[in-house]
Amino acid sequence: MNKKRFDYIVLGSGVAGLRAAIELAGHGDVALITKCVLGESSSEYAQGGVAVALSEEDDIVLHYEDTLKAGDGLCVKEAVKTLVAEGPEYITQLISWGAKFDTKEGALSFTREAAHSVNRIIHAHGDATGHEIVRTLKEYSLKFINIYRLDYTYAIDFIKEDGRVTGVLALDEKSGEFTSFFSKAVIVATGGAGRLFTRTTNPDVSTGDGAAMAFRAGAELEDMEFFQFHPTALHFPGAPAFLLSESMRGEGAVLRNNAGERFCFSYHEDGELAPRDVVSRSIFFEMNKTKTNHVYLDVTHLDKEHILLRFPKIYNTCLGYGIDITQDYIPVSPAAHYYMGGIKTDLDGRASLKGLYACGEAACTGVHGANRLASNSLLEGVVFGGRSAKAAIKDSENTDISDTEVQTAEKFAEADYAESLKSIQEIMWKYVSVSRNETGLKAAVSELSAFLKRFEDRTPSDRKTAELKNLAQSGLLMAHAALAREGSRGGHYRDDKPEKITEDYHIYFSNAEFNPHFR
Ligand SMILES: Cc1cc2nc3c(=O)[nH]c(=O)nc-3n(C[C@H](O)[C@H](O)[C@H](O)COP(=O)(O)OP(=O)(O)OC[C@H]3O[C@@H](n4cnc5c(N)ncnc54)[C@H](O)[C@@H]3O)c2cc1C
Known part of the structure; x- marks a missing residue:
């Protein structure tokens, strides 16, 4: 079997993996191993935005409290503190690297999403925030010639020696050849499931690979x-469950049952702006009650120009299915969206096995508790991508890179x-x-x-x-x-x-x- 040796291995090229690779690049050679094409990820498709306490009316304490409330009491408080306190610095750095978030009169433009107490969500190109962040990180990572971008390379399992993760067994998707990759530390950023x-x-790439690999290796x-099930994904014959961003409800969209009646207030006092799990269940119960397989999202009462400016991708995608969202109700139902659970880590991305780190959706840092607050995950990817890389650098100063035979x-x-x-x-x-x-x-x-x-x-x-x-x-x-x-x-x-x-x-x-x- 082929063998390759690098100082560090990162699995995945979404927000978390790219951010980790950039941090590592100042300290040695990095193998950025990713299945499919570089950047194909949930991150790429994120729409609504990034929650970050950067507006004048906001404060990290408010962001902290909103996150704990949405997490239904099961968040790890120290992890949430870290996320909200370091978030502004990481996002400001991303802007300095070239990320272009939408502005209003020269200042960042903030919107509201469910369960946020203030307007806190920054966004890019209306509803293409993830694409802008991935673009920025991909371009910035090109500055480092020691980041080896190994796309169409699929990680199968970790290599373990004496209880320590020393590398990754991976498959070349095109040739079918196996290679053992060895490094001082492996950072898992393989996303959700x-x-x-x-x-x-x-x-298609969100198949729970990282958590399953970590499970087989014995990690906690x-x-x-x-x-988390997102309340509003398009429900239309022949169409995928295309996401209709939370920020639509933040900006006034309402949900109606098949009789055209609003129903969310019958289930929760915050109506359409209740936490995600509550709205998803409200829709689920309403569909059962009315014996239908969808409800409707209605933005027809909102200003048409504003809709076109804020939600161009959603507008055009729905139009492709014959739905003009400025005039028609949009058929929606819940769809699987985000995995709160994952590889247990400490505040620096360390998993329970030596040599193994995790960040982003593959990890369970404790920031989301039992339910993620909308738009906290892109922030988590950036902050904990950076932090896990810093920990890997620090921990592996005196670590040798292995070279064993793998069967x-x-x-x-x-x-x-x-x-x-x-x-x-x-x-x-x-x-x-x-x-x-x-x-x-x-x-x-x-x-x-x-x-x-x-x-x-x-x-x-x-x-x-x-x-x-x-x-x-x-x-x-x-x-x-x-x-x-x-x-x-x-x-x-x-x-x-x-x-x-x-x-x-x-x-x-x-x-x-x-x-x-x-x-
Ligand atoms: C449609 C949509 C909209 C969203 N909107 C928002 C939003 O507005 N705001 C927000 O904060 N969050 C949003 N989210 C959630 C957010 O996008 C993700 O939680 C976050 O981007 C995850 O980042 P990540 O880097 O951890 O994983 P991902 O971005 O999913 O990246 C995982 C990477 O790992 C690679 N990979 C997986 N398995 C392997 C393997 N075995 N070998 C090699 N490579 C592998 C994948 O190819 C991919 O490159 C949205 C998600 C979706 C799907």
Whole structure:
């Protein structure tokens, strides 16, 4: 097998991975390993913006309080403090690197999103914020000739020696060749796992690879039951679940049932601006009540010019399906959006295994608790991408780069990828999505466990097969954790146990065992 050695390895080229790679580049050679094309990520498609306490009416204390409230009491307070306090500096630095956020009369323009107490969200090109940040980081990273951009390179598993992560086994997606990459430290920035579900806003690359790899290596995972479903994704025959940004409701959009009536205030006093998990469940309950599979988002009462200026991408995408959002109600329903759980880290991105770090959506730093506050994740990617790289540099000063031989098991390719993916997604959507219960979760555990048997003692020979394994393992972890949390909290709702769990505990997995434990 080929071997390659670098000072540092970063997995993933979304906001978190790119930011980490830039930080590392001043300290050695960096392998930026990414599946698909560089920059293809959830980050690229982020619309609404970045929450950051930079406006005159704002304060980091307000941002801190809003984040804790949305997290339903399960955020790690120190992590939230770090996020909101360092956020302004990291974003100002991003602007100095060339990020162009929208302005009004020469100053940054701020908008409001659900559960924010002030206008705090900066945005770019109206509703293409993620693209602008990824563009900036990609261009800035070009300044460093020692960042080796290895795209179409798929990380399969970590290499471990004496309990320490010393590298990554990866696959060249085009040639099918395996290579062992070794480094002083590995930073995981592989994003979330939205492709677990039939309806998702996430791109194809969001398959939970990092968390599943970390699980197999024995690292600790946390909060795997907490997944966020976005309330408003396009629900139109033949169309993907295209996201209709939260900021539309922040700027006055309302939700209506199939009789044209507003309904959100029947479920929560903040109506359409209640936290995301609440609005998603309100829609879910309203759809059940009215026996429909969607509700409507209505912006027809808003100024047309303002809509075109603020939401050009949304306007044009909907128009492509024959929906003129300035005149027509938009059919919407909830879709899988963001994974709060992930690889447990400390405030500097350190995972429980030496040599392993995680940041962005793949990590569980504790900033989101049981439910993420809208627009906090791009900020998290930038702040903790930078912090985890700084920790990796500091920790690995005296670390040697390994060079061992890595063996793979018998290779295995899934014969019918599309059919297998569909069946995993259907299991997850039916049993482990917006509303869960014991019977459904047990069915999910049983069906996913049966599916995973084919991978025993075998190494996936291609990216698609490996993604199926990672999805099924991530789904199984989510179902086990959701069964273990016997009640409701934040993004986790049990219709057989709807009462809120008031004790503040978290659920963990470790030692590569599907056996949840509590702390
Ligand atoms: C449609 C949409 C809109 C959103 N809007 C907002 C918003 O307005 N504001 C906000 O704060 N958040 C928003 N989010 C959430 C936010 O975009 C993500 O949480 C965040 O960008 C995650 O960044 P990341 O760098 O951790 O992961 P990602 O951006 O998902 O990047 C992961 C990277 O890892 C790579 N990768 C994955 N597995 C492997 C592997 N095995 N080997 C090699 N590479 C791998 C991927 O190809 C990708 O490059 C939105 C998300 C979506 C999907």
